[in-house]
Amino acid sequence: MKLFVAAIIKNEMDALLEWVAYHRVVGVSGFIIADNGSNDGSRALLDGLEKLGIVTVLDFPTIEGQKPQLPAYERILRSCSRDIDLLAFIDADEFLLPLSPDLNVVDFFAAHFADESVSAMALNWSNFGSNGELFAGEGLVTERFTRRASQQFNANKNFKSIVRPNRISHFHNPHFAELRFGRYIDTQGNDLVLHPKHGNGVSAEVLWSWVRVNHYVVKSLEEFLLGKHLRGSAATANRVKHQAYFKAHDRNDETCLLAAALVPKVKAEMAAIQAQLGALPEEDSPQKSGSWLASRVKKLIG
Numbered sequence: 001m002k003l004f005v006a007a008i009i010k011n012e013m014d015a016l017l018e019w020v021a022y023h024r025v026v027g028v029s030g031f032i033i034a035d036n037g038s039n040d041g042s043r044a045l046l047d048g049l050e051k052l053g054i055v056t057v058l059d060f061p062t063i064e065g066q067k068p069q070l071p072a073y074e075r076i077l078r079s080c081s082r083d084i085d086l087l088a089f090i091d092a093d094e095f096l097l098p099l100s101p102d103l104n105v106v107d108f109f110a111a112h113f114a115d116e117s118v119s120a121m122a123l124n125w126s127n128f129g130s131n132g133e134l135f136a137g138e139g140l141v142t143e144r145f146t147r148r149a150s151q152q153f154n155a156n157k158n159f160k161s162i163v164r165p166n167r168i169s170h171f172h173n174p175h176f177a178e179l180r181f182g183r184y185i186d187t188q189g190n191d192l193v194l195h196p197k198h199g200n201g202v203s204a205e206v207l208w209s210w211v212r213v214n215h216y217v218v219k220s221l222e223e224f225l226l227g228k229h230l231r232g233s234a235a236t237a238n239r240v241k242h243q244a245y246f247k248a249h250d251r252n253d254e255t256c257l258l259a260a261a262l263v264p265k266v267k268a269e270m271a272a273i274q275a276q277l278g279a280l281p282e283e284d285s286p287q288k289s290g291s292w293l294a295s296r297v298k299k300l301i302g
Contacts, residue, residue, distance in 0.1 A: 001085040001086055001106060001109060001110040001113060002029045002030075002083060002084055002085045002086070003027065003028050003029055003085065003086045003087075003088065003105070003106050003109060003162075004028065004029055004030045004031060004032055004080070004084045004086070004087050004088070005023055005028050005030075005031045005032075005087070005088045005090060005096075006031075006032045006033075006073070006076045006080075006087045006088065006089050006090075007031070007032075007033055007034070007089070007090060007091060007092060008033075008034040008035075008036055008060060008068060008069050008072040008073070008091075009033055009034070009035060009036065009038065009042060009046075009091075009092045010035070010036040010037060010038050010042075011038050011039065011040040011042055011227070012038070012040075012042050012092040013038075013040045013041040013042045013045065014136070014223075015092065015093075015140075015141050016042055016045055016046075016092060017045065017270055017273065017274070017293075017297065018140050018141060018142070018266060018270060018300070019092050019095070019141075020049065020054065020055070020273070021266050021267075021269035021270040021273060022095055022142065022259075022262065022266045022269075023095070023096065024054075024269055025262060025265045025266050025269050026096060026097075026098060026104075026105050026262070027104055027105050027106035027107075028088070028096075028106075030053075030054060030055070030056070030084075031049075031054065031055045031056070032055075032056045032058065032076050032079075032080055032087070033046055033055055033056070033057055033058070034058045034059075034060035034068075034072035034075065034076060035057055035058065035059060035060060036060050036061065036062060036068050036072070037061045037062060041286070041293075043057075044286040045277075045286045045293065047284075048277045048280060048284065048285055048286040049273070049277075051280055051284045052273070052276050052277065054273070058072070058075060058076065058079070060072045060075065069174055070170075070171050070173070070174070073089060073171045073174070074170060074171070077165050077168055080165050082166070085113070085164065086109055086113060086162055086163065086164060086165075087162070087163055087165050088160070088161075088162045089160060089161055089162075089163065089171070089174065089177075090160050090213060091174075093141075093215065093216045093217065093219070094125075094160060094213050094214065094215050094216075095141075095142065095213070095214045095216070095259060096123070096211060096213060097126070097211065097212055097213070097258055097259055098210070098211055098258075099208060099209070099210055099211060099212060099258065100210070101261065103210060103211070108210050108211055109121070109162060109211075112185065112189055113164065117182055117183050118164075118182060118183050118185055119163065119164050119167040119168075119179045119180075119181065119182025119183060119184065120161050120162065120163040120164070120167070120168075120177055120179060120182070120183075120184045120185070121161065121162045121163075121184070121185050121186070121187065122159040122160075122161055122176075122184065122185070122186055122187075122192050122203060123159055123160055123161075123162065123187060123211055123212055123213045124156055124157065124158070124159045124187075124203060124206050124207055124208060124212055124213065125155060125156045125157075125158045125159065125160070125212070125213050125214075125215045126148050126149070126151075126156060126208065126212050126213065126214050126215060126256070127148060127149045127153060127155050127156055127215050127217050127249055127251060128145045128146075128147065128148040128149075128214060128215065128216045128217065128251075128256075129145070129147055129148065129149065129217075129218060129249070129250045129251045129252035130145070130218050130219065130220050130221060130224075130250050130252065131144065131145050131146065131147050131220075131252060132252065133145075133219075133220035133221070134220060134221045134222060135220055135221070135222045136219075136220055136222050136223050137220065138299060138300070139300065140263055140266060140267070140300060141216050141219065142214075142216075142259040142260055142262065142263055142266065143260045143263045144219075144220075145216050146255055146256060146257055146259075146260055147252035147253070147254065147255055147256070148214075148251065148252070148253065148254055148256050149251035149252075149253055149254075150251075150253045150254055151206050151208055152206060153206075153251055153253075155217075155248075155249065156206045157195060157198070157202045157203050157204075157205070157206055158175055158201060158202055158203075159175055159176075159201065159202070159203050159213070160174075160175060160213045161175065161176065161177050161184075163177050164182070167179055167180050167181060167182055168180065172200045172201070173200060173201050174201070175200070175201030175202070176200040176201040186203070186207050186209075187207050187208075187209040187210050187211055187212070188207060188209050188210075193205070214259050217249045218246050218249050218250050221246070224241075224246050267300070267301035268301075270297055270300065270301055271297060271301055274293060274294060274297040277293065278294060
């Protein structure tokens with residue numbers, strides 16, 4: 001099965017290439033990215049990746065009075081190629097994680113979606129904290145932040161969805177899709193059980209079976225303040241992510257090195273992509289004004 005990642009992004013330059021490279025390492029075939037008016041270099045990078053055939057970019061500026069995320073999801077669903085079997089709707093701070101080093105995530109999804117009755121799968125979060133870091137540091141997100149909340153942390157009941165795009169009517173929220181028909185399952189292959197109180201997008205239990213979504217929700221305090229805090233919510237009106245949000249999600253209870261174990265492969269993939277970008281004609285390259293991206297990648301990968 002051909003698995004693509006779908007997302008809306010705004011000003012994610014610091015970790016965008018890592019996020020793309022990471023998902024290519026775990027088997028993702030391509031990306032459909034709605035760019036919400038990035039002005040930090042993200043758009044130039046996305047355009048370069050589109051020239052390489054890695055990403056399809058959609059312009060999606062914010063319309064006054066309208067939160068952009070769900071309309072962007074609608075556009076992605078209606079415009080994606082029919083040969084894309086599965087779309088993973090995640091954010092740029094979320095990483096699909098195989099929970100065994102021998103597991104190929106595409107093979108895992110293919111095994112479950114081979115059942116024609118299955119239209120969507122829910123993957124629970126694993127929320128990662130700041131590792132006690134106040135400032136942005138060198139290295140990849142997945143190697144810098146290795147401490148997470150315990151499995152039963154309430155926010156981990158949130159999930160993200162892998163869907164057959166032609167079977168989705170619409171998204172109720174960034175987590176949960178309305179199906180035209182078919183089953184919504186969990187990672188154990190059972191029918192999804194929603195939380196009795198919170199409903200759509202929140203599961204009754206936290207399942208970390210086979211694959212989950214690592215959510216690097218706050219990163220360092222500096223990155224939180226300059227990123228998530230300033231951007232606000234792309235889906236919920238009047239939601240400000242401030243001090244209380246950081247404190248509630250900055251959970252560093254347990255060490256987890258599963259994503260960090262993939263860092264050597266991710267760095268190699270980043271270097272390969274950067275080399276391809278550098279080989280593009282000057283007018284198509286995100287490095288057109290110099291070697292900023294090359295220097296950035298070299299610094300990240302060592």
